[in-house]
Amino acid sequence: MIEDKNTPRTALSELGEFGLIQHLTKKFKISQESTVYGIGDDAAVLDFADKKCVLTTDLLVEGVHFDLAYMPLKHLGYKAVMVNLSDVYAMNATASQITVSIAVSNRFPLEALEELYAGIHSAAKLYNVDVIGGDTTSSTTGLLISITALGHAKQEEIVYRNGAKENDLLVVSGDLGAAYLGLQILEREKQVFAVNPNEQPDLTPYTYLIERQLKPEARKDIKALLKALDVHPTSMIDISDGLSSEVLHLCTQSNVGANVYEDKLPLDPTVISTCEEFQLNSTTVALNGGEDYELLLTISQEDYPKIKANPNLTVIGHITDQKSGVGLVTRANEKIELQAQGWNPIKE
């Protein structure tokens, strides 16, 4: 996490815009059948044949979405891709292409951008997506990354947010709250470092939490898993702003209510122990932590036997009628209204 002052520093102005783009993208090879033409013309050309195309875009701003004090650039590149692919997977689609645009101030040398692109390259390779374009420009301050992801699916495969029906089961992939706690750990170490730069903290007990924050993995596997289980979700959304916020989105768009059961929330043991250490309520962390990049879906009750033994999927509640509202049923069996306390990037 400590910047090595001896790394080479090549000024971006030495390469110029086109030289820079060529340098950073030369490793990106086209591998998708749907990519007809990638980087190098006025626009990329894609062929989705008889499939529908899905498209999503996200903007990540230094000082708002990430802090380079503890976010290595390579991880940032990787995570920026994940944030977008997660949205494609939430449509039950297969991700196939991304574009990457960055605005960067001159305090970043070429080597810093190489790190960022190494992370992007690694993510693109592992998730089997082509980098087909982008834009590279300077900013007056800081770093900004804008990624657009494309994917495809057959019409009947696509899952929207608005299809949840009364009595459907509410299901999440993976576990919740770890990414938020990872951020708390990193924030704490940043403050310790500011006071005593020579102290080398032992972060081993928090490895899982820090990985969930710095190197999240989008749930590419869920589409294939659901297909194998012969389950077609009635609705789906990715969990980026926190479970509460996403349950509310899904219910609003589907015109339904929901009960989420506190004792069903999937928590990693490290989440429970670290919540105790930080004196945080683990339910609050799971509901509002955000950045989990898991998928929240609803399935018909009759599909329950198909998923109940699967370690990747947890039933956390069920859909009710709209009038019943969206509530958390606590361990004490009290129902309290769910509030979106997810992260709001439009702040004072």
Add this chain to the structure above:
Amino acid sequence: MIEDKNTPRTALSELGEFGLIQHLTKKFKISQESTVYGIGDDAAVLDFADKKCVLTTDLLVEGVHFDLAYMPLKHLGYKAVMVNLSDVYAMNATASQITVSIAVSNRFPLEALEELYAGIHSAAKLYNVDVIGGDTTSSTTGLLISITALGHAKQEEIVYRNGAKENDLLVVSGDLGAAYLGLQILEREKQVFAVNPNEQPDLTPYTYLIERQLKPEARKDIKALLKALDVHPTSMIDISDGLSSEVLHLCTQSNVGANVYEDKLPLDPTVISTCEEFQLNSTTVALNGGEDYELLLTISQEDYPKIKANPNLTVIGHITDQKSGVGLVTRANEKIELQAQGWNPIKE
């Protein structure tokens, strides 16, 4: 151009992210057959049926690409869309969708973003494209706009940069250099204003130049025009960084050379008179000015009779073999090597 201090100022934080997006995008209606689902889910869903999809993206940064001192926000929104559509048209494709992401500091009230989106809306309506998504977040300083445009075309319609052949004619749409001069006028007025804020300049003689800078129009018409004339270009590129830079791109990618004739460059009379006033060489302005958003294309010699009478298209030179290089043939019939002196956004 003078900010009215009495306009209402609603803080962005009053609406929150989702409220803001809903407020800004409520006017955007879906009209394209290829848009299956627009704003409101994890991703948009598109159906290009048997057509190829083309996709391009651009990032515009305050202080780098635009100066709000003389660029009204409504015009900025309009121009940001044009910059992207121009790339779609340069593929000989039909633009159909855009996504709009913005990062904005809290010095902008809601009313400022409404102005920006009014320009985007106006452009989207006039050019018949759907706004299908985006992202809205805060920035630590300034305004940044990232737009991605999609379009479609039949495979055989698409025109790349790499198809120019020896003896092809080099053709441009419209005229060159006006947008750059518009910027010079606006820069001059900004300086005059700084010295004497009460002076009201008469900019009437420069209307065309200022319009070309503040409200450029992408050449949506060229695809239909070429079709009507039964001309299929062998290569095409849009002129964003200046003619020199684009001729060089086109020649590099097509492995050819080119001669551009100084006396053939299409110049508006206002460009000629304003160059005299500013003591600028009009050829230099036409070659390196940039931001014209015209199209540069090559056509087979046999298609010359089809275009020669058309006021929208001017033959400015021809393609040579690669060894002959890329040159400007001056009025004195001397050939000088063309250099890309276009604008470089990666600067110190």
